Amino acid sequence: MYRCKNLLTLLLLSSLVVTQGCWSSKEIEDLSVYAGLALDVGERPEVERNLEREGATYYKKNLLTATIQIVPIKSFERQEKSSEKQLLKYSNLRLTGDSVFEIMRQYSTRRERPVIGHHLKVIVVSTKLAQQNQMDQLMDFVLRDNDIRPSCRVFLSKGKAYDTFISNQPEEVPAFRINSMTQNRYRTNKVMKDVNLTQLDGLLHSQQSFLLQNIVSTKGEIEFSGAGIIKGETSKWIGDLNQENVESLSWIQGTGQGGVIKSYDWRNKNITYEIKSMHSKTTAKLQGDAISFHVAIESNGRLIENWDTKENPSELAYLEGAEKVFEERLTTMLDHLMRKMQSKYKVDVAGFGKVLSIKYPKKWKSVKDNWDEVFSQVPVTFEVKLTITDFGSSTE
Amino acid sequence: MFIRNDDKITTTQTSIFITDTVLGAGILTLPRGVIEAAKTPDVWLSVLLGGFIVIMVTMVMVKLSQQFPNHTVYQYSKRIVGTIPGGILGVCLIGYYIIIAGFEVRIFAEITMYYLLEGTPIWAIIIPFIWVGTYICFGGINAIARVFQIIFPISIFILVLSYFLSIRLFDIDNLRPVLGEGVLPVFKGLKSTVLIFTGCEVIMTLVAHMQHPERAVRATFAGIGIPFVLYLMTVIVVVGGMSVDSVMNSTWPTIDLLRSFEITGLIFERFEFPFLVIWMMQLFCNFTSFYFNASLGISQVFRLKIHPVIFGLIPVIFITTMLPERINDVFKLGDTIGKMGIFLFFLVPVLLTVILLFRKKVLNHHV
Numbered sequence: 001m002y003r004c005k006n007l008l009t010l011l012l013l014s015s016l017v018v019t020q021g022c023w024s025s026k027e028i029e030d031l032s033v034y035a036g037l038a039l040d041v042g043e044r045p046e047v048e049r050n051l052e053r054e055g056a057t058y059y060k061k062n063l064l065t066a067t068i069q070i071v072p073i074k075s076f077e078r079q080e081k082s083s084e085k086q087l088l089k090y091s092n093l094r095l096t097g098d099s100v101f102e103i104m105r106q107y108s109t110r111r112e113r114p115v116i117g118h119h120l121k122v123i124v125v126s127t128k129l130a131q132q133n134q135m136d137q138l139m140d141f142v143l144r145d146n147d148i149r150p151s152c153r154v155f156l157s158k159g160k161a162y163d164t165f166i167s168n169q170p171e172e173v174p175a176f177r178i179n180s181m182t183q184n185r186y187r188t189n190k191v192m193k194d195v196n197l198t199q200l201d202g203l204l205h206s207q208q209s210f211l212l213q214n215i216v217s218t219k220g221e222i223e224f225s226g227a228g229i230i231k232g233e234t235s236k237w238i239g240d241l242n243q244e245n246v247e248s249l250s251w252i253q254g255t256g257q258g259g260v261i262k263s264y265d266w267r268n269k270n271i272t273y274e275i276k277s278m279h280s281k282t283t284a285k286l287q288g289d290a291i292s293f294h295v296a297i298e299s300n301g302r303l304i305e306n307w308d309t310k311e312n313p314s315e316l317a318y319l320e321g322a323e324k325v326f327e328e329r330l331t332t333m334l335d336h337l338m339r340k341m342q343s344k345y346k347v348d349v350a351g352f353g354k355v356l357s358i359k360y361p362k363k364w365k366s367v368k369d370n371w372d373e374v375f376s377q378v379p380v381t382f383e384v385k386l387t388i389t390d391f392g393s394s395t396e
Numbered sequence: 397m398f399i400r401n402d403d404k405i406t407t408t409q410t411s412i413f414i415t416d417t418v419l420g421a422g423i424l425t426l427p428r429g430v431i432e433a434a435k436t437p438d439v440w441l442s443v444l445l446g447g448f449i450v451i452m453v454t455m456v457m458v459k460l461s462q463q464f465p466n467h468t469v470y471q472y473s474k475r476i477v478g479t480i481p482g483g484i485l486g487v488c489l490i491g492y493y494i495i496i497a498g499f500e501v502r503i504f505a506e507i508t509m510y511y512l513l514e515g516t517p518i519w520a521i522i523i524p525f526i527w528v529g530t531y532i533c534f535g536g537i538n539a540i541a542r543v544f545q546i547i548f549p550i551s552i553f554i555l556v557l558s559y560f561l562s563i564r565l566f567d568i569d570n571l572r573p574v575l576g577e578g579v580l581p582v583f584k585g586l587k588s589t590v591l592i593f594t595g596c597e598v599i600m601t602l603v604a605h606m607q608h609p610e611r612a613v614r615a616t617f618a619g620i621g622i623p624f625v626l627y628l629m630t631v632i633v634v635v636g637g638m639s640v641d642s643v644m645n646s647t648w649p650t651i652d653l654l655r656s657f658e659i660t661g662l663i664f665e666r667f668e669f670p671f672l673v674i675w676m677m678q679l680f681c682n683f684t685s686f687y688f689n690a691s692l693g694i695s696q697v698f699r700l701k702i703h704p705v706i707f708g709l710i711p712v713i714f715i716t717t718m719l720p721e722r723i724n725d726v727f728k729l730g731d732t733i734g735k736m737g738i739f740l741f742f743l744v745p746v747l748l749t750v751i752l753l754f755r756k757k758v759l760n761h762h763v
Contacts, residue, residue, distance in 0.1 A: 024516055
């Protein structure tokens with residue numbers, strides 16, 4: 001009995017040594033945390049081509065190139081010592097293959113620290129890849145994975161997605177920059193409402209066309225510029241909206257939180273309107289079998305910049321004249337967008353379908369499957385009312 | 397604090413007991429279950445309607461149980477329909493409770509393995525869970541009720557807080573149009589909303605343990621009302637935050653909703669972790685309740701001492717837990733439990749009541 005007890009104590013003590021801590025815990029220092037994932041058309045970088053020439057190949061098609069942006073923990077420690085030679089805060093690693101997950105695991109054959117997706121913030125897909133492949137297939141792994149959180153945001157890139165992950169400012173991580181830029185909607189309505197993975201999942205599943213913010217890049221600089229259209233039926237990229245279109249879209253949906261309208265008055269001098277508030281109401285009408293929409297837009301704002309020195313902004317007549325100019329400008333902008341949606345691409349990305357489905361669910365059910373086609377023939381009327389409520393701190 | 401030695405619980409404890417028995421894994425899969433059946437955003441109406449039906453049925457259970465003071469369903473069913481049929485009924489209930497207990501543990505293990513402890517073997521998650529459950533069952537109904545009383549406010553607080561924080565994703569348009577396709581989808585969704593209230597049947601054993609059995613109606617109203625409100629909230633918040641299409645595509649929609657946002661500046665940036673950890677305690681309550689009811693049933697039907705029965709059930713529950721091989725089997729088991737539940741607990745109390753009334757009023761038997 002005594003020996004038995006001794007043995008038990010020994011066993012318990014040894015278990016303290018053997019099984020201490022969490023069962024399958026991994027120290028974060030031993031892992032590579034990646035903050036961004038960029039997907040491009042399969043073009044092997046030179047390193048990879050050389051490695052493959054040496055025989056480092058496996059069974060695959062070179063369909064896509066995935067770039068992950070690793071945020072190394074080490075660089076933060078070293079930073080102070082090597083102040084002369086600025087160390088990048090991130091490292092990009094590119095691999096080519098045809099299964100995103102397989103590529104993720106393939107990184108373990110190239111780096112000592114395996115990658116984990118818990119902190120993935122941004123996914124950028126190049127429009128070229130999205131044109132050739134279905135978005136729902138490209139995104140399947142990230143939607144299914146348990147490490148990657150659905151709060152991750154998705155973007156398109158005009159050029160190579162890889163280029164959006166390069167920054168010429170060494171102290172910043174491009175993926176974090178893209179992520180934070182989505183918060184600038186209160187400054188300009190050229191920044192769209194961000195689309196996270198949960199929303200993307202719903203959009204892809206609903207088979208309706210939708211938009212993703214476009215990123216344009218050159219030599220380490222990036223810009224949010226317009227949006228790419230993903231067609232619902234094919235789940236592929238079909239075209240772009242420009243910056244002005246994205247602004248117009250926020251007017252139709254009434255979702256803008258800030259921004260400007262700039263126009264030229266009767267003397268061809270520029271005047272600028274600062275948006276203080278924006279409301280819109282879209283109503284669907286059904287007469288017999290004919291669908292139509294009416295959008296009423298109302299906004300309050302400020303005359304924030306006036307180059308027309310001959311006019312006095314504190315005079316009501318001038319303000320009313322300026323309101324007309326801005327309203328005309330906005331109507332033109334809306335017209336451009338409608339022409340692009342209805343004639344050029346024949347898609348509804350402004351949520352008119354949702355309005356119809358709420359008001360006339362039965363009609364919606366019958367037109368749902370080819371809504372984009374139906375929408376291109378639907379008349380849409382606008383009613384724009386802008387009010388300049390003040391003219392800032394200078395009267396003249 | 398005084399320690400009670402008898403087997404009586406207060407009215408509040410009874411309410412919390414019922415709530416903690418009903419509120420379990422259902423909250424994690426409910427939105428998908430109803431939406432798959434109804435396919436419209438009207439699912440919250442299904443929950444509303446389902447809740448009312450369940451409350452009505454539980455009232456029948458309470459009234460029936462109140463006819464036999466200090467007797468549980470295992471005991472009075474024998475008196476109503478005779479020893480053998482009553483015993484068979486009891487065994488059905490016991491089997492049902494054991495399967496649910498196993499199911500709850502399995503769901504708990506699946507989620508833990510996928511989101512929290514990837515790599516930990518399933519037995520290492522399940523076995524301690526069952527052991528702790530055994531320990532608490534040993535304390536009897538009083539100890540269980542007191543543990544529930546401690547866990548209840550914590551888990552409800554975290555749940556409501558998580559939902560509150562997810563309001564940032566809420567879009568009322570996701571819940572519209574209301575009744576766009578008529579009332580038929582609402583009824584289709586009813587099947588899975590009635591199912592999530594499985595567990596309310598424990599009232600048939602609880603009334604016997606109540607200090608004031610005459611307050612059982614009030615206790616049941618509160619006990620079913622709390623999960624009812626929380627389920628309604630779950631469906632509205634999850635569908636409103638994620639849209640119908642997204643919910644349909646998600647294995648664990650409620651967790652996915654909490655994973656869809658990050659909060660900077662608060663103690664937790666990601667709310668799925670505190671939620672999952674706290675919800676584990678809730679699943680534990682759930683499991684314990686079914687475990688206890690099953691052991692109580694066996695000891696009363698077969699006239700055995702309860703402690704050996706509790707021990708004897710450990711391997712049975714473990715095997716039940718491990719039986720489904722794939723996750724599909726787990727969900728299929730969940731559906732089967734729902735169907736069994738409807739059969740056992742929507743027919744049995746009604747049937748027993750009818751027979752009881754028939755014997756009392758028509759045959760003038762003294763039961």
